[in-house]
Amino acid sequence: MTFSIFTSWTALVVGVLALLLTLLYRAALPKPIPGIPYNHASVRSIFGDIPGMMKWKAETRETFTWMTEQCKLLNAPMVQLFVKPFSLPWVIVTDARECLDVLTRRSKEFDRSSFTTDVVLPILREHHFPFPSGPKQRAHRALLSDLMTPAFLNEVAAPRLYHATLELLQLWRRKAELAGGHPFAAQEDIANTALDTIWAASIGEEARTINAQIEVIAKCSAIELPSKQDLPVMFPKALVPYDIECIRAVIGSMEVGLASPLPGLSYWFYLKRPSIRRAFNRKDLMLSNALKDSRDRLGSEEKDIGNVPIRSAMDYVLRRELLQARKERRPPRLDGSHATVLKDELFGFLLAGHETTSTTLQWGMKLLTDHQEVQARLHESLRDAIPTAAAEGRQPSYVEITNSKVPYLDAVIEEILRCGGTAAAQARQCLFETELLGVRLPKGTNVLFMTNGPSFVSPPMAVDERLRSQSCQEAKDKIGEWDSQDLSEFKPERWLSTDSEGRVDINWQAGPNAQFGGGARGCFGRKFAYLEMRTVMTIVFWNFKLLPVPAELSSYRAYDSVAHVPQQFFIRLAPIQEKIREMQNVGK
């Protein structure tokens, strides 16, 4: 009898458990949004599309190309993917008009996505980028409001950018001499230039990463050259200062969140690693020191803060708070949580402004290496636009670079942005149930608008015009449409237009490009990015020809981190044989 009671209880418990597990399993199975194509095999497993995504990632190191690929496989401009257990599917859209419409005209329905927040918040903490739009996000963003003014860009950013670019020039001249026509890996040189620039612009001090490299190379009288001309040469590397290593480790952490279906959990483990904790602590200490230095220079009550020379973004942000405090007759808010916000905003500025421009420049130089005719025309256009520097055989000054009108350079930069695809996707989340391309999306759905596929860089997929939102239909003619015949080609001319008097100019509206996002949450640093790209491209293509490199060194594969970064970036430099005066004569 005892035995049979035990058996019935056991059976009951097992039955209830089995029922619960079945219910849990069913709850965990992907739930498609009606009306959006998906991979039917994926809804039969609680892991949904995760295995497919991980396999692609393991094979290619890329994530965003896999998303676009799903639209192509399902032959639809809008598909859904199941990449997060117990969550709504992600909706993937490959249509430029819908992308721009949502970013710029539908911000009341679509805001910063939880996809972005999950990946970015653990790294940037109090920076406004991962926050949903609202008073807190606006207050934090307002701290940076002086940083895209002509005063900051022309007086602080431009000279620092120019200085870092001339150091790159010096390094590459020496490398070109030593390399004897062999290609070499240049990823770090560009990343270092971008870091030196944004570091100096952010906190007013020099990171000196390029300078350290110049010193190492200066000690080499010769280096070992491989037997074949197409094999790359290896240069000795400068030791990376610990501070820079820490900054890189913090920025690199973002790859962990991006690669994981559960970023929160992955970060929880990753950020506990002693080396990573040390890197975050060191980064915080560096920013605290920079804040203190800035405060010491600007902060005295007696000083006329308005007249203290401003050296950096940190100075600008601080001065704004000091002036505000004075106006409101209160002490400046520079301690505790206020200091954390300031430091995180500055760090976000540094992070966002470093990896993205460095990546875009790398794509740019790769593309120009593979398009010698574009390089030649760019070189000529620069000389025509800055004739005095050309006639005097000197470098263009930063004032000449910022003030000259070079439509072909603008077109080249725009085309690099389009084809390089540094920002491979723009993410938004529905604030409430709403409609996209004729389908009701539940509140909270994450939508990723891909910029790396159909209608941006390959022929568009058909969309029934009637399914588009009213605002999208009304804006049909505001931006041109690319000719689908040559959409996959790198062709800067597509951005140029000629007026009735034969004058050529850049046409920013020639066709869609969404590399800086758009609307109220669009890229804050766009002007800085253009300034940096103009400066580096001008100096590099004024001084060098980038000769072709062998196919084995010029793959267009990437890895996805803060940006969509090329896996390979090799250059073969041929200095342009012209008498260019020594570098000390090239100031303002």
Ligand code: HEM
């Ligand atoms: C080629 C270079 C760059 C690219 C491709 C790029 C791209 C982007 C993109 C796609 C976004 C999100 C926009 C959206 O969701 O609509 C963004 C946001 C942002 N970017 Fe950039 N960016 C670049 C350079 C910079 C630079 C140089 C800075 C600063 C110096 C910067 C600072 C920011 C900030 C602060 C945000 C957050 C804006 C917000 O949430 O309100 N970016 N950027």
